[in-house]
Amino acid sequence: MSDAPVSRGATPVWDALVxxxxxxxxxxxxxxxxxRHSPGRWHEWLGYATLAIVAVRIAWGFLxxxxxxxxxxxxxxxxxxxxARDVVAHREARYLGHNPLGGWMVIALLAMxxxxxxxxxxxxxxxxxxxxxxxxxxxxxxxxxxxxxxxHILGVVFTSLRHRENLLAAMxxxxxxxxxxxxxxxxxRRR
Amino acid sequence: xxxxxxxxxxVTALALAPVAIAGATGLATCDSGSPDTxxxxxxxxxxxxxxxxxxxxxxxxxxxxxxxxxxxxxERVEAYFHPVTLERVKTSAE
Numbered sequence: 001m002s003d004a005p006v007s008r009g010a011t012p013v014w015d016a017l018v019x020x021x022x023x024x025x026x027x028x029x030x031x032x033x034x035x036r037h038s039p040g041r042w043h044e045w046l047g048y049a050t051l052a053i054v055a056v057r058i059a060w061g062f063l064x065x066x067x068x069x070x071x072x073x074x075x076x077x078x079x080x081x082x083x084a085r086d087v088v089a090h091r092e093a094r095y096l097g098h099n100p101l102g103g104w105m106v107i108a109l110l111a112m113x114x115x116x117x118x119x120x121x122x123x124x125x126x127x128x129x130x131x132x133x134x135x136x137x138x139x140x141x142x143x144x145x146x147x148x149x150x151x152h153i154l155g156v157v158f159t160s161l162r163h164r165e166n167l168l169a170a171m172x173x174x175x176x177x178x179x180x181x182x183x184x185x186x187x188x189r190r191r
Numbered sequence: 192x193x194x195x196x197x198x199x200x201x202v203t204a205l206a207l208a209p210v211a212i213a214g215a216t217g218l219a220t221c222d223s224g225s226p227d228t229x230x231x232x233x234x235x236x237x238x239x240x241x242x243x244x245x246x247x248x249x250x251x252x253x254x255x256x257x258x259x260x261x262x263x264x265x266e267r268v269e270a271y272f273h274p275v276t277l278e279r280v281k282t283s284a285e
Contacts, residue, residue, distance in 0.1 A: 130259025
C-alpha cells in the first residue's frame with residue numbers, strides 16, 4: 001500500500017471487504033448470542049454465518065491487499081513482546097495497520113469464533129447432540145470469546161487515546177491520518 | 192479523539208447486558224409447584240428409554256424437565272415434560 005498521504009491527510013488503510021467482514025462478524029456474533037435460547041434454528045444459522053465470515057477473512061488475509069494481509073500484521077514473539085514493553089514505557093510506535101498486539105488479537109478472535117462455531121455445530125450432530133460436556137465446552141468458549149471482545153474494545157480505546165486517533169471511525173470509513181496527531185507516547189514512528 | 196467512544200461503550204454494554212440475565216430460557220414453563228412434589232428424573236428417563244429414546248441429558252428449565260435425546264426414530268429432540276405428571280409440554284418452538 002502506498003504511504004503517500006491522500007486528501008485531508010487521510011490514507012486508506014482498511015479495504016471495503018475488511019470493514020464489511022468486521023461489522024458483519026460483530027452483528028452475527030451479537031445476534032447469535034441474543035438468540036441462544038430462541039425457538040427455531042436462528043442460533044444455528046447465525047453460527048454458520050460467523051464461520052463463513054471467518055473463512056472469508058482468513059482467505060482475505062492471504063489474498064487481500066496491504067494491511068488486510070496476515071503477513072502485514074502477524075509478528076513473532078520477540079517483536080510482539082518488544083512492542084508490549086514499549087507500550088508500558090509509553091514509547092510504542094504508531095502503526096497504520098494492526099500493531100503487533102492488535103494483530104494477535106485478530107488471530108485470537110478469528111480462532112475463538114471458529115472454535116465456538118465448531119463446538120456449536122458438533123452439538124447439532126447425532127453423535128454429540130445433548131451431550132453435557134459438549135454444551136459446556138461451547139458455553140465456556142463463548143465466555144472466553146466475549147472476554148476477548150472486551151479486551152479488543154479496551155485495546156482499541158487505549159490505542160486511540162495513546163495516539164490521538166479514532167480507530168473505531170477508521171474501521172467504519174477505512175481511512176487513517178497518514179501522520180499521527182501529537183502522540184501521548186514516543187512520537188510518530190510509522191510502520 | 193472524537194466523542195464517539197462513550198457511545199460505543201454504551202452500545203457494547205447494552206449488547207452484553209443479557210449476559211446478566213441467565214436462568215430460564217422461556218421456551219416452556221410448567222406450573223409445577225415445589226420440587227418436593229415432583230417425580231424423580233430417573234422415572235422420566237426410564238419411561239422414555241422404554242419408548243426407545245436415547246436420553247442424553249435432563250435439565251430443569253422453567254419448572255419443567257428439559258430432555259435432550261434421540262427419539263425412537265433417531266431424531267434429535269429437545270423435549271419438555273411436566274415434572275409432576277410427566278406429560279409432554281409443548282414449547283414455543285413446536
